[in-house]
Amino acid sequence: MCSTNSSQEYLVAPSKDGMDETSYILQQRRRQQQVMDGGDNLKNCPKFASFNYINSIIGSGVIGIPYAFNLSGVGMGVILLALVAIVTDYSLVLMLRSAHISGSFSYQSLMKSAFGRYGFVVLSFLQFIYPFIAMISYNIIVGDTATKVLIRLFSLPNDSVFAQRYFVIAMATIFITTPLCMLRNVARLAKASIVSFIMVLVIFVTIVIRYESLHDVMSTVTEVGNINTWDFARPGAIQAIGIMSFGFMCHHNVFLLYDSIEGASQTIWNCVTHVAVTISFLLMVAFGLVGYATFGDLTQGDLLENYCWNDDLINISRLLFSLTTLLTFPLECMVTKAVVDQTLRGGTDPVPMSKKRHAIITVSILMATYFVSISTKCLGIALEINGVVAAIPLAFVLPAAIYIKISNDSWKEKIPAYCLALFGTIVAASGISLVVYEILTFTADSCENDRIMDHCNINDTYLPTGDIIQLPLN
Numbered sequence: 522m523c524s525t526n527s528s529q530e531y532l533v534a535p536s537k538d539g540m541d542e543t544s545y546i547l548q549q550r551r552r553q554q555q556v557m558d559g560g561d562n563l564k565n566c567p568k569f570a571s572f573n574y575i576n577s578i579i580g581s582g583v584i585g586i587p588y589a590f591n592l593s594g595v596g597m598g599v600i601l602l603a604l605v606a607i608v609t610d611y612s613l614v615l616m617l618r619s620a621h622i623s624g625s626f627s628y629q630s631l632m633k634s635a636f637g638r639y640g641f642v643v644l645s646f647l648q649f650i651y652p653f654i655a656m657i658s659y660n661i662i663v664g665d666t667a668t669k670v671l672i673r674l675f676s677l678p679n680d681s682v683f684a685q686r687y688f689v690i691a692m693a694t695i696f697i698t699t700p701l702c703m704l705r706n707v708a709r710l711a712k713a714s715i716v717s718f719i720m721v722l723v724i725f726v727t728i729v730i731r732y733e734s735l736h737d738v739m740s741t742v743t744e745v746g747n748i749n750t751w752d753f754a755r756p757g758a759i760q761a762i763g764i765m766s767f768g769f770m771c772h773h774n775v776f777l778l779y780d781s782i783e784g785a786s787q788t789i790w791n792c793v794t795h796v797a798v799t800i801s802f803l804l805m806v807a808f809g810l811v812g813y814a815t816f817g818d819l820t821q822g823d824l825l826e827n828y829c830w831n832d833d834l835i836n837i838s839r840l841l842f843s844l845t846t847l848l849t850f851p852l853e854c855m856v857t858k859a860v861v862d863q864t865l866r867g868g869t870d871p872v873p874m875s876k877k878r879h880a881i882i883t884v885s886i887l888m889a890t891y892f893v894s895i896s897t898k899c900l901g902i903a904l905e906i907n908g909v910v911a912a913i914p915l916a917f918v919l920p921a922a923i924y925i926k927i928s929n930d931s932w933k934e935k936i937p938a939y940c941l942a943l944f945g946t947i948v949a950a951s952g953i954s955l956v957v958y959e960i961l962t963f964t965a966d967s968c969e970n971d972r973i974m975d976h977c978n979i980n981d982t983y984l985p986t987g988d989i990i991q992l993p994l995n
Contacts, residue, residue: 567793569711570782573852574771574797576714577778579721579804580849582768584824584842586805587812589764591820592757595813599806601758602765606802609769612920612941613794616775617787619924627776629863632919635926644919648773649860651911652853653890659846660894664690666825667843670836687895693847694891701851702883710851717848720841725807727838731828732815738976739816750817759951766948767908768805772916773856819974829977858882909952917945
C-alpha cells in the first residue's frame with residue numbers, strides 16, 4: 522500500500538545538505554502536528570504525495586500559459602517557463618533546507634525565526650491573502666463556466682434558478698468543497714488530486730482534438746496560420762513571467778505537503794519536488810504550445826474562453842476544469858485555516874485544534890469566499906495584484922531572504938539565493954508598475970467575459986449547430 526496510517530517517524534541524521542541538529546527539533550514538531558490532525562496519522566508514499574504536489578502547482582494556472590506565450594512570444598515563452606520552473610524548484614528546496622536549519626515547522630514560524638514578530642505578521646498577511654483570493658477565483662471560474670455549460674447542455678432558460686451563478690457556486694460549495702475542506706489531513710486529498718490530474722490530461726486531449734478541426738477555420742479570421750504569428754520574442758515578457766509564476770505558486774502549501782509524506786526528509790523532499798515541478802512544466806509547455814497554435818494572437822487569458830459555447834466536446838472540458846479547480850480548493854483552504862488559527866492564537870507552533878474550532882473556522886472561510894465570489898465577475902486586476910504582491914514574495918523573495926538570514930554558509934554559497942531574491946524583486950516591481958497602469962486605464966469593458974469569438978459565427982464549421990446560444994448576463 523502506498524498510503525499508511527502509521528505513527529512511525531523517521532528521524533533524519535545531520536548531513537551536508539543543510540541538515541543539522543535542529544532537524545530533530547523539526548521532526549519532533551511533526552509529531553505534535555498529529556495532535557492537530559485529531560490523531561489522523563495517514564501518510565502518503567512519495568509517489569502518491571506527488572499528485573497532491575502537482576495538483577497544488579497546476580491548479581487553474583495551466584489554462585493561462587497559452588496567453589503567456591502570446592505575450593512573450595513562443596520561443597521566449599518556453600525559455601521563461603523553464604526559467605520559472607528552475608527558480609521555483611530551487612526555492613521550494615531552499616524552504617525545507619531553511620526549516621531544517623531553524624527547526625521550524627510552518628512558513629510563519631520560519632519567517633519569525635528569521636525576522637522576528639514583524640516577519641511573522643507580514644508573512645501571515647501574505648499567506649492569508651494569496652490562498653483566499655485564489656479560492657474566490659476558483660468559485661468565479663465555476664460560476665462563470667459551469668453556469669453557461671449547464672444552460673447549453675440542459676437547454677435551461679436564463680431566468681431559471683439553476684442557471685444563476687449564485688446557485689451553481691452554492692451547490693458546488695455545499696456538495697464538493699465543504700466536505701473536502703472539512704478534512705484535516707492533506708494526505709487524504711491524494712486520491713482527489715489523482716482524479717484532478719487525470720481530468721487535466723483529458724482536457725489536454727480535447728484541445729489537441731480541437732486544434733485539428735479548428736485550424737482551417739481560425740486561418741480565415743486571424744493570422745494563426747501565418748508563420749509571422751510565431752514570433753520568437755515579444756515585449757510582454759514581464760507580464761508573462763507573472764502569469765507563469767502564479768501558475769507555479771505552491772509555496773504556501775509546502776509544510777502541509779511535506780508532513781503528508783511518509784518518512785519525509787530533505788532528500789525525499791528534493792526528489793518529490795523535482796518530479797512534481799518537471800511534470801507540471803511539461804504539462805504547461807504542452808498546453809501553451811497547443812493552445813497558442815490553435816488561436817494565435819487571439820489567445821485569451823482563459824484558454825477555454827476561446828472556444829464556442831455550443832461546442833459540446835469543449836463544454837465537457839469546461840466542466841472538468843471546473844471540477845479540477847474545486848479539487849484544488851481544499852489545499853488552499855487548509856493553508857488559510859492554519860493562518861487564521863495561528864493568527865488568532867498569536868503563536869506559530871502546532872497546537873491541538875478542537876473539532877468545533879476547526880469547523881467554525883472552515884465554515885467562516887467558505888462563507889466569506891462564497892459571498893465575495895457571487896458579488897463580482899471581474900477579478901482580473903485583483904488576481905494580478907495578488908500575483909505580484911503576494912505570490913512573487915511568497916515564492917521567490919522571502920524563501921531566499923530567510924535562507925540568507927539564518928544560514929551560516931559563506932556568501933559564495935548564498936549567491937544563488939541572492940539571485941533568487943533579486944529575480945523576485947525585479948519581477949514584483951515591474952509587475953506592480955504594470956498593474957498600476959492597468960488600474961489607471963481600467964474600463965467597464967475590462968470585465969467582459971461573455972464575448973463570442975468571431976470564428977463561432979462562421980457557418981459550415983465543425984460546430985454541431987449554426988446557432989449561437991444566448992449567454993446569461995449574471
